Amino acid sequence: MFQNVTIVGVGLISGSFALALKDKGLAKNVIGVSRTASSAQKAIDLGIIDEAMPLEEAVAKADLIYVAIPVDATIPVMTTIMDLLKPGQIVADAGSTKQALCDALRDHPNRKQFVATHPMWGTEYSGPEAAVRNAFVGRSCVICEKEVSDPDAVEAMEKIYTDLGMRLVYMGSHDHDRHVAYVSHISHITSFALANTVLEKEKEENAIFELAGGGFESTVRLAKSTPSMWVPIFQQNKENVLDVLNEHISQLRKIKSCLEKDNYEYLTELIENANSIRRIIK
Amino acid sequence: MFQNVTIVGVGLISGSFALALKDKGLAKNVIGVSRTASSAQKAIDLGIIDEAMPLEEAVAKADLIYVAIPVDATIPVMTTIMDLLKPGQIVADAGSTKQALCDALRDHPNRKQFVATHPMWGTEYSGPEAAVRNAFVGRSCVICEKEVSDPDAVEAMEKIYTDLGMRLVYMGSHDHDRHVAYVSHISHITSFALANTVLEKEKEENAIFELAGGGFESTVRLAKSTPSMWVPIFQQNKENVLDVLNEHISQLRKIKSCLEKDNYEYLTELIENANSIRRIIK
Numbered sequence: 001m002f003q004n005v006t007i008v009g010v011g012l013i014s015g016s017f018a019l020a021l022k023d024k025g026l027a028k029n030v031i032g033v034s035r036t037a038s039s040a041q042k043a044i045d046l047g048i049i050d051e052a053m054p055l056e057e058a059v060a061k062a063d064l065i066y067v068a069i070p071v072d073a074t075i076p077v078m079t080t081i082m083d084l085l086k087p088g089q090i091v092a093d094a095g096s097t098k099q100a101l102c103d104a105l106r107d108h109p110n111r112k113q114f115v116a117t118h119p120m121w122g123t124e125y126s127g128p129e130a131a132v133r134n135a136f137v138g139r140s141c142v143i144c145e146k147e148v149s150d151p152d153a154v155e156a157m158e159k160i161y162t163d164l165g166m167r168l169v170y171m172g173s174h175d176h177d178r179h180v181a182y183v184s185h186i187s188h189i190t191s192f193a194l195a196n197t198v199l200e201k202e203k204e205e206n207a208i209f210e211l212a213g214g215g216f217e218s219t220v221r222l223a224k225s226t227p228s229m230w231v232p233i234f235q236q237n238k239e240n241v242l243d244v245l246n247e248h249i250s251q252l253r254k255i256k257s258c259l260e261k262d263n264y265e266y267l268t269e270l271i272e273n274a275n276s277i278r279r280i281i282k
Numbered sequence: 283m284f285q286n287v288t289i290v291g292v293g294l295i296s297g298s299f300a301l302a303l304k305d306k307g308l309a310k311n312v313i314g315v316s317r318t319a320s321s322a323q324k325a326i327d328l329g330i331i332d333e334a335m336p337l338e339e340a341v342a343k344a345d346l347i348y349v350a351i352p353v354d355a356t357i358p359v360m361t362t363i364m365d366l367l368k369p370g371q372i373v374a375d376a377g378s379t380k381q382a383l384c385d386a387l388r389d390h391p392n393r394k395q396f397v398a399t400h401p402m403w404g405t406e407y408s409g410p411e412a413a414v415r416n417a418f419v420g421r422s423c424v425i426c427e428k429e430v431s432d433p434d435a436v437e438a439m440e441k442i443y444t445d446l447g448m449r450l451v452y453m454g455s456h457d458h459d460r461h462v463a464y465v466s467h468i469s470h471i472t473s474f475a476l477a478n479t480v481l482e483k484e485k486e487e488n489a490i491f492e493l494a495g496g497g498f499e500s501t502v503r504l505a506k507s508t509p510s511m512w513v514p515i516f517q518q519n520k521e522n523v524l525d526v527l528n529e530h531i532s533q534l535r536k537i538k539s540c541l542e543k544d545n546y547e548y549l550t551e552l553i554e555n556a557n558s559i560r561r562i563i564k
Contacts, residue, residue: 120494121496122495140492142493182483183480187476187502190534195559196556199559201529208465211422211462212402213404213465215404215504218469218500218503219501220469222497244479244483247479254475256528259517259523271512276481277480278506281491281494281502
């Protein structure tokens with residue numbers, strides 16, 4: 001058990017992580033660092049953190065520091081934290097991109113104390129009130145470049161995530177960013193575009209409201225995700241996201257062409273091919 | 283209560299409808315009509331239907347005939363049923379497109395006995411084993427062109443759907459097809475295209491399998507839907523679907539252009555606009 005765990009950011013991921021640590025008896029005291037006093041207070045009121053304090057003080061007190069903030073803020077904040085570290089302290093992040101951060105910290109003298117992680121769980125909501133209990137159960141957690149982290153630090157993070165019910169997956173930060181472009185980032189882009197499509201063209205919003213069923217909701221729910229989280233992700237993972245997005249537009253154009261040319265045999269083939277996603281997802 | 287209800291097709295919608303009728307005490311005996319003996323037997327084994335018989339015989343015995351088969355088959359099958367009707371019998375369909383069917387039946391001498399309905403519920407699965415209990419609760423059901431149906435027939439269908447927990451929405455068949463292109467058909471197209479994108483580009487399927495989280499699953503699950511159901515829907519609703527699909531591709535190209543030009547201010551605006559879908563869906 002950790003005596004003091006500091007979470008930097010008191011939102012969806014860090015909040016759910018803090019709740020899980022407490023539920024599993026892995027942390028005695030959780031300290032929160034937030035840009036705003038109101039979020040910190042909300043996190044205290046919700047029982048997510050025990051106390052709030054400024055970054056420098058919170059880092060000094062912590063055995064483990066867990067950073068879960070938008071990925072553009074992560075690099076400077078993490079650099080500040082790494083500069084403050086004393087021997088024995090562990091720091092980990094939960095960011096959706098890994099290459100830019102790992103590259104930025106590669107030559108830091110305290111690099112070994114940092115473990116790059118990405119628990120593959122999230123919802124379209126944000127802020128401390130979005131934190132939920134038992135959030136990570138049954139999901140995968142990626143650990144990147146474990147070979148440049150201290151084995152004890154890696155082991156500590158592995159134990160936490162495993163205790164939280166996660167499966168561990170190991171890969172390089174470059175591979176991570178390429179894979180998440182497919183399994184996460186493109187889903188958010190299609191969802192944002194789908195929401196804008198409907199909002200642009202369907203002027204009778206009441207009809208959407210009345211008719212929208214499970215299919216619409218499941219494809220569009222990610223469009224509720226905030227730009228403050230997602231724009232930096234798309235920016236940091238631009239090359240991979242553009243690669244997937246180009247392919248996706250090309251796949252949509254194939255379907256469009258089938259309809260325009262009344263080529264329903266080929267449309268059937270395209271859908272049969274899509275059906276084979278059953279092999280991959282339950 | 284209906285003495286004998288005939289369901290034509292023993293699949294996801296008709297099967298769930300039959301289970302709900304029995305659960306609510308709305309039907310004493312349910313007769314199934316299926317193209318294949320194995321599906322009919324499965325429907326009997328699952329307690330979805332009491333007996334199976336050929337279409338003509340099943341129509342002759344029924345007080346209510348409920349047709350839920352792919353929309354290309356619906357028009358000829360419905361015409362056959364309408365020709366067989368005796369006074370007092372009611373027939374309804376559950377198809378995802380309404381205009382082609384309503385147009386085809388417009389001048390049929392028994393048109394008044396037909397009620398055009400579309401319960402807005404479904405899953406990506408098909409066949410009798412896909413039928414589930416309490417399927418329609420809390421969803422909307424569209425009734426089209428009620429003014430050309432017999433008021434008693436409309437009232438009987440309204441009572442059934444209301445008893446099943448559905449909200450009734452009324453509109454013309456043209457409006458229906460335009461709206462469902464937005465709230466249902468485009469979601470399926472993006473999902474098929476997304477599945478093909480990932481299958482085309484991500485050669486390490488194991489990575490998808492290990493990493494795919496809730497976001498990917500929710501945007502891609504509709505891609506498991508069968509072409510036998512969806513190709514005829516896209517074909518019958520081609521003009522509306524193309525209209526929405528063109529807009530969707532244009533929205534994706536806007537996002538692509540933001541990334542290519544590093545225009546993250548405009549990308550933020552696009553995502554903020556998409557966020558306003560929160561007004562419409564919970």
